Every structure is written in C-alpha cells, then in structure tokens.
Amino acid sequence: MAKVKGDVIIDIDVCKGCLLCVDVCPTKTLAPGTKVNQKGYIYVVKVNDDCTGCTNCSTICPDAAITVYREKINK
Amino acid sequence: MLEEIIIAGFGGQGVLSMGQILCYSGIMENKEVSWMPSYGPEMRGGTANCITIISDEKISSPIIAKFDTVIALNQPSVDKFENAVKPNGVFLYDSTNVIKPPTRTDIKIYKLEASNEALKMKNTKILNMIMLGAFLKIRPIIKLENIIAGLKKVLPERYHNLLPLNEQALKKGMELVN
Amino acid sequence: MGELKLMKGNEAIAEAAIRAGADAYFGYPITPQSEVLEYLANEAEKRTGMVILQAESEVAAINMVYGAGGTGKKVMTTSSSPGISLMQEGLSYIACAEIPCLLVNVVRGGPGLGTIQPGQSDYLQATKGGGHGDYKLLVLAPNSIQEMVDFVKEGFDLAFKYRNPVLILTDGVLGQMMEKVELFDQIPRSKEIPSWATVGKPPNRERNILTSLNLQPELMEKHNEHLQAKYREIEKNEIRVETINCEGADYIFTSFGLTSRICIKAAQLAKEKGIKIGIIRPITVYPFPYETYAKYADKVKGFFDVEMNAGQMLEDVKLGVLGKAPIKFHGRMGGMVPTPDEVFHVFEEKFLGGKE
Amino acid sequence: MNDTLHLAENLVYKRPKTLINVAMHYCPGCGHSTTHKILCEVIDELNIQSEVIGVAPVGCSVIAYDYLNIDMQEAAHGRASAVATGIKRVLPEKLVFSYQGDGDLAAIGTAETLHTCNRGENILIIFINNAIYGMTGGQMAPTTLENMKSTTTPFGRNVRKMGYPIKMTDLVATLPGTYYVTRQSVHTPANVRKTKAAIKKAFEYQRLDRGTCFIEVVSNCPSNWKMTPVDSNKWLVENMLPFYSLGDLKVPSKEEN
Incomplete structure (x- = not known):
C-alpha cells in the first residue's frame, strides 16, 4: 500500500503568525512557536513528523510562507 | 481689402452658412478669413449671427463691435445691429417681415423683399443666397464663381442637386439691388 | 505647403490630433468643445485606428488618459472649465x-456652471498647478486656429520630451470660430515603447510601476525635487512669447489667447490717433515670459493688461514688471468678450484721461 | 526523515515566483495577501507575466505593486477600472486587471465600476469585500453589514440612516457587458482553490475577448473587525456569507465555451 510522506518548510521572515495554517492542518503538525522574527511576529513552527503534504497550510497561508514537499512511499 | 461683416437672423435662416460660404470662397482667392458664430442655445430657434471677416492681411480680432456691412434677416437683427454699422457702411436687410425699418442717414441702406422672392422661387431655404447675391453686388469682394465653389464645400454632397437653384438665387439677389 | 482648410477651432484640434498620430482620446461632452469628440468619433478610427471613447464623466476620462498614457501611447482629452475642474485630481496624479498626455481646456465663463460663453478665468488653475501638490503643467495659449493645430502636434512632442502633461489653454471663441488653417501631413502612429511604459514585464527588464504614491517622505521629497528640476528645465527651454512693435512703444498692451488679438486691433485704433502701442503676448503661460516684461519695464509709460477674467495673468505681469512701470487692467467676466473699441476706450480712460 | 523527500520532484507548493520575496505590509491573516498570492500563482501557471498589466487602487492594496512582479499602475481612489479601461483600449492584446477594495469600487468608484462593466471592457476586476475601510482605520464601507460596528457606525450600521449594504456583484451581473461574475472567498483552503480557479478562468476569457469578468472575494479584516485571523474567518462564515452568498452569479453558457 502506498503511503504519503510530507514536509513543510516555513519561511520565518515572511510568517506573520496568523495561525490560519495551524487551524487547517489535519495532522496538527503546525503550532504557534515561541520565538519572534525580525518583524516582531511569533512565527509558526513544525511540531511533529506526521505531515502528509496536503498543502492545506500553504493554500491558506496569506503570505506564501510555507513550502510543501510530498513523496509517495511504497511499503 | 478688409471687409468686416455681421450676418444676423433667426436660427434656420442660413445666416451661419452664409458666412461660411464667404470664408470658403475667400480662401480660394488667397484671402485671410475669420468666422465667429454666436453659439449655444440661442442658435437653436432663437437669433443667430456670425461675424465674418475677409481680408488681404492677417486678421487681428475676430470679435468686433463695428462693421462695414450688416446683413439682417429679421426685425430683431435690424434693431440690434443698426447702430453697429460704421459710418458710410452698408446695411442690407430682408424687408419682408420688417415693420420698423432702420432710420440712420449716415449709412447706405439696402432693402430686399428676399423672403418673398424665395417663396416665388418655391424654396424658402434660398433666402440666404438671395441676400448673399445682393451683398456681392453691393460689395464685390469675391468673384461669383468662387462663391459657387465655396457653396459646394458648405453644402453636403446629398444636396448638390440644389446647386443650380442656389446659383439662380445668388443671381436673383444681384438683380434685386438697385 | 500643407492642405488649406476652413475649420472650426474644435474640429481643428481633432483633425490635428489625428494627424499628429495620437493613439487615443477619452472625453466627455461639454459646451463649447463637444465638436472635438464628435469630429473624432466620425473620423479618427477609420483613418488611423485611433481609440476614441466617450467616458461616463470627466473624472473617468482623465483616469483613462492616465491608464492609456501610462502605456507610452499618445493620449489626449479635451474639456471645458467645469469638466477640467473635475479632472484636477487625475492631473495631479498624472503629473x-x-x-x-495632452489636454485642451476650451474655457468658458465661470465660476460654477457659469456660462457657455468664452472665458479666460482658468488661467490660475492652468498655470499654478490646479490640483493638489506642487506640480506644473506646460501650458500653451494659442490665439488662432492655426496655432491650435500646431500646438496639438507640439504639445505631444513637449509632453513626451518632459514626461509631463501639456495643456492647451484656449476658449469658447477659438473653439467655435472658423479660420483658414494649413494642416500638417499625417504623422504615422508611433510603435516606439518608452522604457518606463507599463506594457507587460518582459523577462529581461525590471517591472515598470507608475504611481504617485510614496509613503516615505524622504523619498517623496526627492521625487518632488526631481519634478522641480524638470520644471526649471522647462522654464529655461520652453518660454514662447510674441512681441509686436514693442521697440519705441509708448505703452504695451498685454494679453494671452483670444484677447491678445482684440488688443492688436485696439492697438491699431490707437495708432490712428498717434499713440504707439506695443504688444506682449505670452504663448506659453507656464513657463511665463517674465523677462520680456522686465526688458520693456523701464522703457514704456505703462502696461495695459486685458483678460477675460478678474485679473489672473495680471499677477504674473506684475512679477515681470516689478513695479518699474504702472500697470492697468481691464477684464470682462462671466462669458463677456471685450471689443477692440472698448479696450481702446478703457485704455484712454485709464492712462490718458486720468480717470481710474 | 526520508532523504529524498526534499527533492524538486516532490515539491508540491512553493511561493509563486511572480510574488516578490518580501514580507507584505498587510496585517496577519489578511485576505488581501491570500488573493495577491493566488493571483501570482495564476500568472505563473498561465505564464503571462509579460502580458499582464495590473491596476492598484487606493485602500489597503494601494501598494500592491510592491509585491507583484508585473507592470502596474496605481490609480486615484475609485478610478482603477477607468485606468484599466485606458490601458486595455490601447493595448487590447494584453491582459489587464484592476484590483479594488469595497470603498474604492463600491463607494467613490461606483460610477466607473458600473460603466466599465456596462461597456463590457474586456478586463478582469477583482473586488475585495471585507465590509470595512481598512487603510483609514475601520470606517463604514458601502458593504458594511446591517448593525455591523465600525468607527463611523459605533452603534452599528443603522440602515435607515446609513443606507443598506450594497451588493455590487449582483448589480454588475445584471449588466449585459459582464461575461463572468462570481463571488468567492479565501477563508478555507477549498475556497482559496476555487477563487484561484475563478481568476484563472477570467484571464482565459479575457484572451477570448468576452467582456468584463468580475470576481468578488469576500474577505476578512481581522484588525478592524478586532479579532484574531482565525476568529475573523469564523465571523465571516457566520455574518458575511449569509448576506454575501458565495457562488457564480453569471457564467458563460455552454455553447459559448
């Protein structure tokens, strides 16, 4: 059975911490971080490896801050 | 040569085109010309007039208050412009419907039963050509053949069948001046 | 010699626009200049493919000019006083x-809805900016139909030379009257695309942005300085003025546009009475020919300024004369046009009769 | 972590290249940013960067040109569609869009909007409706909902005094000049995808010279609505969408396509 494995890379300089991505992430991979970027926003961070690369986060992200990868893994 | 003219009458009597024909013809004789209409609502249905200047030299003001010639086609124009004629100037008017004629004695007054003549020729639209013919007889500033050529320019092509009638009217106007 | 025609001023503007190779006209009807749009609607598209659009308002028209002009095309609009007032915001942005771009104001008497008869009461609006902010239009004031024709062509050239809106400041008489004009030959519409034009960003250049906004005051000031430097350049290069018989004149009549011709006729009346009158006629009212006035200021007994307004160019005349000679003014307003006799009589009264 | 995951072939989303790589000035969670982003995605996907000319309005998106790597003009308040008309008329082969907020398009620019649509100018008008004036700080917009608070309707919009919220999209759909009129939103990933598809379609129709395409994007304004971005999207669902219902108001008939 084919399984998908995904990953997200967050551009922390562009992220404004609006948390819309956190709201739509089905695997709770994204969460509010604790650090502040140069613009003063608390940016979002990745908190688990369950990402499926569904792109919900990158689609809703107003600032195009999220790059998404997805790979099919044959088991 | 410098001839400063005002042509005045009701809208629709062809006063504006009279001035234009003079200008077109003037250009054909290499003269300087200027035509300034009264414009706007008063043109429609009310009174209309145009100042027409024909000159051998560059024309300064297109707006003037005193004229070598006044051509008046109705009573209001007679009233309004009688005093605008320069001393010894020409006052030419259609007397058909004028009950109060001009009274100045220091100008040359010519009256024409032009509207009646136009009726006799079965086309009231040629009133202006009768008047123009009369003017050219009094002040031969432009050759008749050039006036006819100018007429061709002013008259839209669909009316060019009326050119002979207009020419007839010009000649009639010339005849009527004594 | 070009083609000779008897033309109304408004039609002449339209014909000249077509012949100058204009790409587009956006306008809205208003007396006394509606013939421009009418003439173009009849002639332009079939002859050169020029775009003609009747906008829903002067506000829309000037913004269409902004958009189309921003693509580097030769674009114009025309209107009359109230319509030009509506365009002021857009003009400020365009500047x-x-x-x-090229604009024509066929001025009528104001203020407000005023009259449809001719006026010159938009002089200050035309020459001192008109809209908000520090900007200038280059303003040409023709006094004949021939100049209306020639200035359309020149106006486009100047507009592109300086990337600046050019205004032809004329009036209802010049719009409505007919004169003999010699028309220049058709200039083909240009295919050249200026480097700054917004035409779609090709891969090999930076994107082009046309904006009047800069939220950083330091940069906005820099841009203002650039604009001011351009205006100084225009002032250096583009002043046009006509002088007639000024050498040895007793008095100088001064006036722009239509009234300058009335003054020329009035000067002839003066000559018959043995008074020597010179004429100074600014052809560009911005930039204004101050130095021409300065040149004659201490040589004549006085200046007589005649306008169809309450004395708008008078302020500039004073700046030129700098108190070195008396200046008297005669103005008609609200659509009234002075006659040559009137001008001469008022001159006589004010300078020779001692009655003020 | 799998070593091959980050290979280019596995890339499923990255920032569109037409979106300039700077942080946008919009507030966190603002629908303007989202709409800019998908607009850039469409430009990339259709490969039309060299053909597109955009017009920015006055309002929050006044400096949209700082973010979109395309030729753009900034318009006077309300006049974006007139400016776009000017551009399109002299460059009919190019793809022209105006991007306008509710104040720009539906208040000061109502005349230009209606007449541009009525002439059927072959352009795309993107209309961001967040029911409030963002840039000037939360005043009533023409689209502000009944009883909705703003700084100029502190007790809620009283429609007897302030008039009713205006449905510009419904209005322009009645005009024969419009070809494709739709109301979309960007508050969920699914809606973002739909809006993007609508923008793409609109550019394709523009190529076919079909008339005005008009896309309303019902959007949020977390800052002036005074709520978090996530809450603002919930508020949008509960309050905006019942009044500004999503969907196509005018679509080309099948034979036309």
Whole structure:
C-alpha cells in the first residue's frame, strides 16, 4: 500500500503568525512557536513528523510562507 | 481689402452658412478669413449671427463691435445691429417681415423683399443666397464663381442637386439691388 | 505647403490630433468643445485606428488618459472649465507619475456652471498647478486656429520630451470660430515603447510601476525635487512669447489667447490717433515670459493688461514688471468678450484721461 | 526523515515566483495577501507575466505593486477600472486587471465600476469585500453589514440612516457587458482553490475577448473587525456569507465555451 510522506518548510521572515495554517492542518503538525522574527511576529513552527503534504497550510497561508514537499512511499 | 461683416437672423435662416460660404470662397482667392458664430442655445430657434471677416492681411480680432456691412434677416437683427454699422457702411436687410425699418442717414441702406422672392422661387431655404447675391453686388469682394465653389464645400454632397437653384438665387439677389 | 482648410477651432484640434498620430482620446461632452469628440468619433478610427471613447464623466476620462498614457501611447482629452475642474485630481496624479498626455481646456465663463460663453478665468488653475501638490503643467495659449493645430502636434512632442502633461489653454471663441488653417501631413502612429511604459514585464527588464504614491517622505521629497528640476528645465527651454512693435512703444498692451488679438486691433485704433502701442503676448503661460516684461519695464509709460477674467495673468505681469512701470487692467467676466473699441476706450480712460 | 523527500520532484507548493520575496505590509491573516498570492500563482501557471498589466487602487492594496512582479499602475481612489479601461483600449492584446477594495469600487468608484462593466471592457476586476475601510482605520464601507460596528457606525450600521449594504456583484451581473461574475472567498483552503480557479478562468476569457469578468472575494479584516485571523474567518462564515452568498452569479453558457 502506498503511503504519503510530507514536509513543510516555513519561511520565518515572511510568517506573520496568523495561525490560519495551524487551524487547517489535519495532522496538527503546525503550532504557534515561541520565538519572534525580525518583524516582531511569533512565527509558526513544525511540531511533529506526521505531515502528509496536503498543502492545506500553504493554500491558506496569506503570505506564501510555507513550502510543501510530498513523496509517495511504497511499503 | 478688409471687409468686416455681421450676418444676423433667426436660427434656420442660413445666416451661419452664409458666412461660411464667404470664408470658403475667400480662401480660394488667397484671402485671410475669420468666422465667429454666436453659439449655444440661442442658435437653436432663437437669433443667430456670425461675424465674418475677409481680408488681404492677417486678421487681428475676430470679435468686433463695428462693421462695414450688416446683413439682417429679421426685425430683431435690424434693431440690434443698426447702430453697429460704421459710418458710410452698408446695411442690407430682408424687408419682408420688417415693420420698423432702420432710420440712420449716415449709412447706405439696402432693402430686399428676399423672403418673398424665395417663396416665388418655391424654396424658402434660398433666402440666404438671395441676400448673399445682393451683398456681392453691393460689395464685390469675391468673384461669383468662387462663391459657387465655396457653396459646394458648405453644402453636403446629398444636396448638390440644389446647386443650380442656389446659383439662380445668388443671381436673383444681384438683380434685386438697385 | 500643407492642405488649406476652413475649420472650426474644435474640429481643428481633432483633425490635428489625428494627424499628429495620437493613439487615443477619452472625453466627455461639454459646451463649447463637444465638436472635438464628435469630429473624432466620425473620423479618427477609420483613418488611423485611433481609440476614441466617450467616458461616463470627466473624472473617468482623465483616469483613462492616465491608464492609456501610462502605456507610452499618445493620449489626449479635451474639456471645458467645469469638466477640467473635475479632472484636477487625475492631473495631479498624472503629473506626479510623469505620464505624458495632452489636454485642451476650451474655457468658458465661470465660476460654477457659469456660462457657455468664452472665458479666460482658468488661467490660475492652468498655470499654478490646479490640483493638489506642487506640480506644473506646460501650458500653451494659442490665439488662432492655426496655432491650435500646431500646438496639438507640439504639445505631444513637449509632453513626451518632459514626461509631463501639456495643456492647451484656449476658449469658447477659438473653439467655435472658423479660420483658414494649413494642416500638417499625417504623422504615422508611433510603435516606439518608452522604457518606463507599463506594457507587460518582459523577462529581461525590471517591472515598470507608475504611481504617485510614496509613503516615505524622504523619498517623496526627492521625487518632488526631481519634478522641480524638470520644471526649471522647462522654464529655461520652453518660454514662447510674441512681441509686436514693442521697440519705441509708448505703452504695451498685454494679453494671452483670444484677447491678445482684440488688443492688436485696439492697438491699431490707437495708432490712428498717434499713440504707439506695443504688444506682449505670452504663448506659453507656464513657463511665463517674465523677462520680456522686465526688458520693456523701464522703457514704456505703462502696461495695459486685458483678460477675460478678474485679473489672473495680471499677477504674473506684475512679477515681470516689478513695479518699474504702472500697470492697468481691464477684464470682462462671466462669458463677456471685450471689443477692440472698448479696450481702446478703457485704455484712454485709464492712462490718458486720468480717470481710474 | 526520508532523504529524498526534499527533492524538486516532490515539491508540491512553493511561493509563486511572480510574488516578490518580501514580507507584505498587510496585517496577519489578511485576505488581501491570500488573493495577491493566488493571483501570482495564476500568472505563473498561465505564464503571462509579460502580458499582464495590473491596476492598484487606493485602500489597503494601494501598494500592491510592491509585491507583484508585473507592470502596474496605481490609480486615484475609485478610478482603477477607468485606468484599466485606458490601458486595455490601447493595448487590447494584453491582459489587464484592476484590483479594488469595497470603498474604492463600491463607494467613490461606483460610477466607473458600473460603466466599465456596462461597456463590457474586456478586463478582469477583482473586488475585495471585507465590509470595512481598512487603510483609514475601520470606517463604514458601502458593504458594511446591517448593525455591523465600525468607527463611523459605533452603534452599528443603522440602515435607515446609513443606507443598506450594497451588493455590487449582483448589480454588475445584471449588466449585459459582464461575461463572468462570481463571488468567492479565501477563508478555507477549498475556497482559496476555487477563487484561484475563478481568476484563472477570467484571464482565459479575457484572451477570448468576452467582456468584463468580475470576481468578488469576500474577505476578512481581522484588525478592524478586532479579532484574531482565525476568529475573523469564523465571523465571516457566520455574518458575511449569509448576506454575501458565495457562488457564480453569471457564467458563460455552454455553447459559448
């Protein structure tokens, strides 16, 4: 059975911490971080490896801050 | 040569085109010309007039208050412009419907039963050509053949069948001046 | 010699626009200049493919000029006083974004809805900016139909030379009257695309932005300085003025546009009475020929300024004369046009009769 | 972590290249940013960067040109569609869009909007409706909902005094000049995808010279609505969408396509 494995890379300089991505992430991979970027926003961070690369986060992200990868893994 | 003219009458009597024909013809004789209409609502249905200047030299003001010639086609124009004629100037008017004629004695007054003549020729639209013919007889500033050529320019092509009638009217106007 | 025609001023503007190779006209009807749009609607598209659009308002028209002018095309609009007032906001933007375009104001008497008869009462609006902010239009004031024709062509050239809006300031008489004009030959519409034009960003250049906004005051000031430097350049290069018989004159009549011709006739009346009158006629009212006035200021007994307004150019005349000679003014307002006799009589009264 | 995951072939989303790589000035969670982003995605996907000319309005998106790597003009308040008309008329082969907020398009620019649509100018008008004036700080917009608070309707919009919220999209759909009129939103990933598809379609129709395409994007304004971005999207669902219902108001008939 084919399984998908995904990953997200967050551009922390562009992220404004609006948390819309956190709201739509089905695997709770994204969460509010604790650090502040140069613009003063608390940016979002990745908190688990369950990402499926569904792109919900990158689609809703107003600032195009999220790059998404997805790979099919044959088991 | 410098001839400063005002042509005045009701809208629709062809006063504006009279001035234009003079200008077109003037250009054909290499003269300087200027035509300034009264414009706007008063043109429609009310009174209309145009100042027409024909000159051998560059024309300064297109707006003037005193004229070598006044051509008046109705009573209001007679009233309004009688005093605008320069001393010894020409006052030419259609007397058909004028009950109060001009009274100045220091100008040359010519009256024409032009509207009646136009009726006799079965086309009231040629009133202006009768008047123009009369003017050219009094002040031969432009050759008749050039006036006819100018007429061709002013008259839209669909009316060019009326050119002979207009020419007839010009000649009639010339005849009527004594 | 070009083609000779008897033309109304408004039609002549339209014909000249077509022949100058204009790409587009956006306008809205208003007396006394509606013939421009009418003439173009009849003639332009079939002859050169020029775009003609009747906008829903003067506000829309000037913004269409902004958009189309921003693509580097030769674009114009025409209107009359109230319509030009509506365009002021757009003009300020156009001047700031440095979009070349040609405007014609066929001035009528104001203020407000005023009259449809001729006026010159938009002089200050035309020459001192008109809209908000520090900007200038280059303003040409023709006094004949021939100049109306020639200035359309020149106006486009100047607009592109300086990337600045050019205004032809004329009036209802010049719009409505007919004169003999010699028309220049058809200039083909240009295919050249200026480097700044917004035409779609090709891969090999930076994107082009046309804007009048800069939220950083330091940069906005820099842009203003650039604009001011341009205006100084225009002042250096583009002053046009006509002088007639000024050498040895007793008095100088001064006037722009239509009234300058009335003054020329009045000067002839003066000559018959043995008074020597010179004429100074600014052809560009911005930039204004101050130095021409300065040149004669201490040589004549006085200046007589005649306008169809309450004395708008008078302020500039005073700046030229700098108190070195008396200046008297005669103005008609609200659509009234002075006659040559009137001008001469008022001159006589004010300078020779001692009655003020 | 799998070593091959980050290979280019596995890339499923990255920032569109037409979106300039700077942080946008919009507030966190603002629908303007989202709409800019998908607009850039469409430009990339259709490969039309060299053909597109955009017009920015006055309002929050006044400096949209700082973010979109395309030729753009900034318009006077309300006049974006007139400016776009000017551009399109002299460059009919190019793809022209105006991007306008509710104040720009539906208040000061109502005349230009209606007449541009009525002439059927072959352009795309993107209309961001967040029911409030963002840039000037939360005043009533023409689209502000009944009883909705703003700084100029502190007790809620009283429609007897302030008039009713205006449905510009419904209005322009009645005009024969419009070809494709739709109301979309960007508050969920699914809606973002739909809006993007609508923008793409609109550019394709523009190529076919079909008339005005008009896309309303019902959007949020977390800052002036005074709520978090996530809450603002919930508020949008509960309050905006019942009044500004999503969907196509005018679509080309099948034979036309």
